[in-house]
Amino acid sequence: MSIARRILYLVALLLFSSRLQAAVMVSPVIIDAYQVERGSAFTVTMMNPKTYPLDVALEWGWFTMSSDGTVLLDEKAAPELDWLYLSNPVCHLEPESTTQIVITVNRADFTAVTPVLYISLQDPQSPVAVRVAVLFALSSEQPTRPVQIEFIESCQTDLRIRVTNPNPCHIYFDGVVELYRSAELIDEISITPKLVLAQSQRDISVPLNPGADQVIVTSDAAAADLMVVLPVEL
């Protein structure tokens, strides 16, 4: 084989679509509910901000979370677990308009489920698929027990707080971190609500003021405040 033929050019076109820009806005992208039952319904609004119509496909998957809060997506939804009902897997969005879809709880024989609805722009001409994930945290129960703050530890420039949710359903953890130096308050950091899935743990990191020698974490979601004396750097 000649060198000329060896150096054959491979042209890979990722996108050569002549189609217009594609965009979709979705709200809400996080839906959580307690005590859901058969017939409970949730509405998701999709907006097409462009001046031309768009089609979107709706597909189900599952998600879970790692302890650091990373959402782990499972692309393969088990269709037999038809807990949620969606009337149409495809939706047409008129230009510059909003469309609502209703998701209904089909079966409520679960304690806690975390499905994810993928809303994908449909453009058969474009090899790039664009999609937005809508995360659901649904439970037939409601939390009855407080979150446990397991420990607080300093990791270089951050403070790591581990919380455990003993409930069979998800819960939100929020609170305040107070940092002290020589018994004097030097910093106060709010923890925005963090989702902790049913019977799982979550690590929450907040920036650590290097001069702090004591930390107190308070939260209405927790059974008790936790105070920790930090090691002093010599």
Added chain:
Amino acid sequence: MLTHSHLRNLTWGFCLLILVSGMIIWGQNAAAETVLVSFTVEPYTLLELPEPSISFSPVPPGSSVEQTIKAIVKANVTWELRISGTQSARASDGSTVGISSRIYAYDFLGAWEQLGSSAQRIYVNQPPTDAEGVTVDIPLRLEADYNDPPGTYQTEIQLTLVPMI
């Protein structure tokens, strides 16, 4: 010298003053009645491809070429952007073929990671945006393989916008 008549008038005047003051205070309180208004701002995200047309330059086998996709994200929650791909492609004749050439994306750790069926994270823990959104660059690298016959291929990639909670 105060007479009984004066005292009575003063008493009435004082009572009237108290009454008028009370009515004024009551009226002011009534005017200051407040109504609690509650509202909910829902979490939203928007994902847009501003440049739907992009292509890699022709590349000989064994070499690589880079290209960047742009995406616009708007969100009022913390978000992540992920990318996935496939090892199949559509050839010039329209047939679907398996390809050995690989496409890599520059991930959030600063490494080139091959696109696969499981989405990899390219932007993580991104803060909420303003109304204009943010434009993000997604660097891609194509490594052409000797096993792929010359030709033009079209393969699919997928961008997924994920809210963080």
